[in-house]
Amino acid sequence: MPTFQTSPGTRDILPPHAARSREFSRVFAEHVESAGYECIVTPMFEDLGVFQRLGDATDVVTKEMYDFFDKGGRHIALRPEQTASVCRAFAEHRPTPPWKVWYSGSNFRYERPQAGRFRQFDQVGIEVLGVDDPMLDVEVIALGWKFYTLLGLKDVELVINSLGDAGDRENYVEALRIYFNNCIDQLSPEAQSTLLKNPLRVLDSKREQDQVIISGAPIISSFWSQSAAEHFTAVCQGLDLVGVPYVLNEKLVRGLDYYRRTTFEYISRALDSAQNAVGGGGRYDGLVEDLGGPPTPGIGFAIGVDRTLIACDVEGCFPFGSPKIDVFVIDTVDGTHALLVNTSLRDAGFSSDRAYDNRSMKAQMKSADRSGAAFAVIIGSNEIEQSVYTVRNLGSSEQFTVAIPDLLTFLSTHLGPRRRNTP
Numbered sequence: 001m002p003t004f005q006t007s008p009g010t011r012d013i014l015p016p017h018a019a020r021s022r023e024f025s026r027v028f029a030e031h032v033e034s035a036g037y038e039c040i041v042t043p044m045f046e047d048l049g050v051f052q053r054l055g056d057a058t059d060v061v062t063k064e065m066y067d068f069f070d071k072g073g074r075h076i077a078l079r080p081e082q083t084a085s086v087c088r089a090f091a092e093h094r095p096t097p098p099w100k101v102w103y104s105g106s107n108f109r110y111e112r113p114q115a116g117r118f119r120q121f122d123q124v125g126i127e128v129l130g131v132d133d134p135m136l137d138v139e140v141i142a143l144g145w146k147f148y149t150l151l152g153l154k155d156v157e158l159v160i161n162s163l164g165d166a167g168d169r170e171n172y173v174e175a176l177r178i179y180f181n182n183c184i185d186q187l188s189p190e191a192q193s194t195l196l197k198n199p200l201r202v203l204d205s206k207r208e209q210d211q212v213i214i215s216g217a218p219i220i221s222s223f224w225s226q227s228a229a230e231h232f233t234a235v236c237q238g239l240d241l242v243g244v245p246y247v248l249n250e251k252l253v254r255g256l257d258y259y260r261r262t263t264f265e266y267i268s269r270a271l272d273s274a275q276n277a278v279g280g281g282g283r284y285d286g287l288v289e290d291l292g293g294p295p296t297p298g299i300g301f302a303i304g305v306d307r308t309l310i311a312c313d314v315e316g317c318f319p320f321g322s323p324k325i326d327v328f329v330i331d332t333v334d335g336t337h338a339l340l341v342n343t344s345l346r347d348a349g350f351s352s353d354r355a356y357d358n359r360s361m362k363a364q365m366k367s368a369d370r371s372g373a374a375f376a377v378i379i380g381s382n383e384i385e386q387s388v389y390t391v392r393n394l395g396s397s398e399q400f401t402v403a404i405p406d407l408l409t410f411l412s413t414h415l416g417p418r419r420r421n422t423p
């Protein structure tokens, strides 16, 4: 028989890790919904053209796209991120701005797998369409920042920059092209090939050989238009006002080409520098228009779930516990009592589990202990004869005899009322 394993760059997320990821998304949803963001779900695959707007010169588009022709001959790609999909959805459905949405889900990039870098990875994120106000940039950046603190992370640094308006960015790229071409021989072979595709990305090189040249490169702030400069100053002042600490870095260019004006990254100092960006975002004021919509400013961020959880492991925060249940039902008669009791417990909103295969009392008690349940409801022939249940507090070992019709009231008294699951 053949044996199978997950593909490179993908993983099974087993219990209890999967529950931890779900809890991560829950905390995120609660956090951003309290700031007026609503959930959006976009398809996992789209017309390739949607994602080509991320930039012809980016690795994400040129090397990492999972694309294929479907049976109808359409050129499709698995989403490498969700900002472009949100903008496509805005252009398609034309909701009333400001449109504040959040999302969570998997993305696909054919990258070289390594610690913290996967081919299928999860992100949570927010996007806002239709607002130019720098106070929104502050809100968005601060929400991301606050989320890391909610997880308990302490060693995250916020790095910010502005790439100027559309024209500023193009002028800057041209200046970089001329500068790097003048000293091309001193650049590493990798930086030389990046230069041909995208001079901006040379600034991202981590190679020792490139650092001296990079440090003398033109800086973006000298290319900012007055409005871009004023916008960025207001963003920085707003961050100061709400007490979010940041580091200015004129070399922060990000890996996707749609960014204009404010850009930012959240860096975990607890992680290896090759994979230490736990989230990032910025403004992409031309993207909706590029996707066939009206001119619409936009800003957002995405947080890498997998990588942020690795940072949590290193910092020892956001621990995972197995979800605990309320009740474990032990039936030594024939198993049907456990079936009925579990059904009524779950209908009444209690979480409950049981053992199967008519196992011995001792084996079922062991399963009950392992389940972490607060109470065991024990049903043997004596109990059935007397129309009662024996209820055992698994923490204190205290036992109670409860008349069958009183079980739900007994549990509500001890565990608190539950919301009923049936109408």
Ligand code: HAM
Pocket: 080, 081, 082, 083, 109, 111, 116, 117, 118, 119, 120, 121, 123, 125, 126, 127, 255, 256, 277, 278, 279, 280, 281, 282, 283, 284, 299, 300, 301, 302, 303, 304, 305, 306, 307, 308
């Ligand atoms: P990004 O910087 O490409 O931005 O990804 C955001 C985060 O996703 C990264 O900081 C990282 O934590 C995580 N990530 C990216 N690629 C991988 C990978 N291969 N394996 C594990 N984690 C990964 C975006 O995706 C933009 N859409 C963010 C944005 C939203 N900009 C504006 N709005």
